Amino acid sequence: MRNLKFFEAIREATAISLRDDPSVYLVGLGVPDPKGIFGTTEGLQSEYGADRVFDMPISENAMTGVAIGSALVGMRPILTHQRVEFALLSMEQIVNQAAKWFHMTAGKKNIPLVIRMIIGRGWGQGAQHSQSLESWFAHIPGLKVVMPATPYDAKGLLISAVEDNNPVIFMEHRWLHNTFGEVPKRKYKVPLGKANIIKSGKDLTIVSHSYMSIEALKAAMIMKEHGIDSEVIDLRSLRPLDTKTIIKSVKKTKRLLVVDNGWTRFGVSAEIISSVTEKIFDELKCSPSRIGIEDVPLPSTRALAVHAYPTPSKIVKAAAKLLGLQIKLSKEQKKSDPLDQPDQNFTGPF
Amino acid sequence: MDNKLIKDQFFQMLRIRKVELKISELYPEEEMRCPVHLSVGQEAVAVGVCSALQKKDIALSAHRSHAHYLAKGGDLKSMLAELYGKKTGCAEGKGGSMHLIDLEAGLIAAVPIVGSTIPIAVGSAWGNMMQDKSVTTAVFFGEGATETGVFHESLGFASLHNMPMIFVCENNLYSVYSSLEVRQSNKRNNIKIAEGHGIVSLKGEGNDVSSVYGVIKESISIIKKQKGPVYVEFDTYRWLEHCGPNDDDHLGYRKDKEVKKWKINCPIEKTKDYLLNNKLADEKEIQTVSLELDDEIEEAFEFAKTSPFLDKKHLYTSIYSD
Ligand SMILES: Cc1ncc(C[n+]2csc(CCOP(=O)(O)OP(=O)(O)O)c2C)c(N)n1
Numbered sequence: 266m267r268n269l270k271f272f273e274a275i276r277e278a279t280a281i282s283l284r285d286d287p288s289v290y291l292v293g294l295g296v297p298d299p300k301g302i303f304g305t306t307e308g309l310q311s312e313y314g315a316d317r318v319f320d321m322p323i324s325e326n327a328m329t330g331v332a333i334g335s336a337l338v339g340m341r342p343i344l345t346h347q348r349v350e351f352a353l354l355s356m357e358q359i360v361n362q363a364a365k366w367f368h369m370t371a372g373k374k375n376i377p378l379v380i381r382m383i384i385g386r387g388w389g390q391g392a393q394h395s396q397s398l399e400s401w402f403a404h405i406p407g408l409k410v411v412m413p414a415t416p417y418d419a420k421g422l423l424i425s426a427v428e429d430n431n432p433v434i435f436m437e438h439r440w441l442h443n444t445f446g447e448v449p450k451r452k453y454k455v456p457l458g459k460a461n462i463i464k465s466g467k468d469l470t471i472v473s474h475s476y477m478s479i480e481a482l483k484a485a486m487i488m489k490e491h492g493i494d495s496e497v498i499d500l501r502s503l504r505p506l507d508t509k510t511i512i513k514s515v516k517k518t519k520r521l522l523v524v525d526n527g528w529t530r531f532g533v534s535a536e537i538i539s540s541v542t543e544k545i546f547d548e549l550k551c552s553p554s555r556i557g558i559e560d561v562p563l564p565s566t567r568a569l570a571v572h573a574y575p576t577p578s579k580i581v582k583a584a585a586k587l588l589g590l591q592i593k594l595s596k597e598q599k600k601s602d603p604l605d606q607p608d609q610n611f612t613g614p615f
Numbered sequence: 616m617d618n619k620l621i622k623d624q625f626f627q628m629l630r631i632r633k634v635e636l637k638i639s640e641l642y643p644e645e646e647m648r649c650p651v652h653l654s655v656g657q658e659a660v661a662v663g664v665c666s667a668l669q670k671k672d673i674a675l676s677a678h679r680s681h682a683h684y685l686a687k688g689g690d691l692k693s694m695l696a697e698l699y700g701k702k703t704g705c706a707e708g709k710g711g712s713m714h715l716i717d718l719e720a721g722l723i724a725a726v727p728i729v730g731s732t733i734p735i736a737v738g739s740a741w742g743n744m745m746q747d748k749s750v751t752t753a754v755f756f757g758e759g760a761t762e763t764g765v766f767h768e769s770l771g772f773a774s775l776h777n778m779p780m781i782f783v784c785e786n787n788l789y790s791v792y793s794s795l796e797v798r799q800s801n802k803r804n805n806i807k808i809a810e811g812h813g814i815v816s817l818k819g820e821g822n823d824v825s826s827v828y829g830v831i832k833e834s835i836s837i838i839k840k841q842k843g844p845v846y847v848e849f850d851t852y853r854w855l856e857h858c859g860p861n862d863d864d865h866l867g868y869r870k871d872k873e874v875k876k877w878k879i880n881c882p883i884e885k886t887k888d889y890l891l892n893n894k895l896a897d898e899k900e901i902q903t904v905s906l907e908l909d910d911e912i913e914e915a916f917e918f919a920k921t922s923p924f925l926d927k928k929h930l931y932t933s934i935y936s937d
């Protein structure tokens with residue numbers, strides 16, 4: 266099977282969507298530029314033309330409305346933002362307009378729209394370039410929110426998102442773009458709203474999403490060396506949320522740890538834990554637990570930022586606590602904790 | 616022209632250039648671990664504007680703020696320590712290059728969300744007005760920021776209340792790799808847009824420090840006389856890549872001819888020629904001061920490099936004010 270990087274999988278899914286449906290177009294700041302949104306849009310303009318793949322003014326709010334308007338009359342836009350924070354300028358259009366139109370018109374008009382947003386981390390980007398705000402969007406009825414963690418899912422989910430008849434927020438973690446994985450050449454879809462068990466196990470369930478699924482998996486491997494057999498669920502979609510898969514797993518393991526990709530308060534982990542405890546409180550052997558980004562704005566300096574994120578070590582520690590165990594990590598095991606870059610080979614741009 | 620002033624402006628520009636080039640040189644050591652947007656080539660706007668302002672006046676900037684910070688009198692050591700993420704930085708390392716601040720110098724904010732400091736500057740002007748303080752506010756932004764909605768909304772409100780402020784647009788023709796062509800209609804005219812809001816609008820030569828200075832002096836007298844904001848626009852050019860320490864001419868998004876033309880039009884060389892031709896300075900004096908600047912910069916880098924980081928516990932501090 267063929268291996269692709271995550272960013273290449275996104276580019277391939279976009280190319281397929283442009284190829285197969287003339288109503289699809291791609292717009293965003295820097296889409297046709299030489300770096301092509303971290304490689305995800307590279308070459309697409311020369312392949313599909315400047316009338317379907319184009320740049321825009323720094324007018325995120327207006328351009329979101331423009332995308333919505335074009336969707337109303339039959340187009341299927343993909344709008345990209347290099348950081349989640351730039352999309353914040355368009356919250357009104359996303360929350361009041363895109364998310365509500367189908368409802369307000371009693372189903373007469375739907376908005377097929379994909380908005381890609383990239384979550385930054387590391388290299389001192391600080392408070393305004395490294396926020397994980399997925400729960401804002403997942404809070405809104407009428408929006409769908411997907412967050413792939415693997416190249417395979419990135420391609421399959423993006424194709425599904427483009428074909429979906431609703432506004433879909435497609436969030437990518439910048440630290441995933443250079444990860445590798447198997448990606449079939451053919452067109453395939455990963456359904457929205459379906460979680461994926463990326464490691465099965467019996468001792469506890471770890472639920473995570475986006476980049477944190479990678480960290481959770483690393484943690485699970487470390488735990489395995491200590492005799493703990495954890496099950497790791499990668500959510501893939503936040504809305505719709507696949508509570509069925511989560512509950513089935515927790516019913517088996519009786520223990521739940523959620524590793525949040527964002528802040529925990531009022532966030533994804535809050536929702537997962539509520540959904541589980543509402544349904545199967547009696548079946549849990551202990552209180553569920555969660556970790557996420559520390560409850561502070563992200564500082565620029567690496568001296569502090571490095572302590573703000575969940576790491577494999579922290580995840581193992583939290584899991585051990587749930588199980589009433591003490592685990593001492595070896596030096597080698599601690600090495601998998603990243604500092605302010607995903608790995609030494611990654612030199613940006615961030 | 617004021618001889619002392621132009622000499623001073625020259626050395627200020629030279630200082631900024633040297634600082635930026637030193638950052639560019641040392642960045643590959645990977646100790647300044649934050650995105651940097653260098654101002655090489657755009658020194659004349661920063662120095663021309665700030666030398667026309669008083670210390671008590673306020674300036675705000677955006678992502679490309681090093682030159683504005685230094686020209687407004689921001690402390691060099693604190694700036695570099697900030698880039699190194701150190702406790703002695705102007706924001707103790709919490710902000711990084713994209714969030715410079717020096718309250719004493721009146722550089723009250725710099726943030727990397729394009730357009731965001733424009734309304735904040737209007738608020739600063741308004742707040743000072745409400746308190747009867749005679750302070751002028753200047754806000755620096757790139758031509759890309761004129762595409763944001765908030766730019767237009769800010770012009771409207773500033774005009775409505777006759778704010779004592781200057782909107783300073785630095786048109787370097789690009790937003791990252793995107794030329795003006797793909798972002799603004801060639802029929803568009805920002806000067807006329809500002810005028811449409813009833814705002815006096817002026818244009819100066821962005822790589823000519825005296826021209827910039829003159830335009831800002833005129834703006835200040837307009838503010839004093841007519842009581843209202845002024846919009847000013849300067850064409851200039853960024854020499855290095857949008858973000859990072861290198862040049863990126865190999866990417867080909869800017870025509871060689873264009874880059875060359877602007878490099879020949881160097882704000883520093885131009886002023887140097889003026890000083891030499893008019894015998895306001897000789898090579899020797901320039902050399903002497905230049906070496907002094909090197910020493911100052913060397914020392915500031917040393918300070919930044921050897922300063923400590925904040926302790927881990929400070930991850931949880933300065934979240935809320937008491
Ligand atoms: C709202 C928003 N959208 C996009 C970006 C990404 N971005 C950072 S700097 C920049 C270019 C800004 O161009 P300009 O205002 O002309 O300033 P210059 O970089 O040329 O100095 C862009 C698009 C951002 N920071 N904020």
Ligand SMILES: [Mg+2]
Pocket residue numbers: 757758759785786787788789790791
């Ligand atoms: Mg510009």
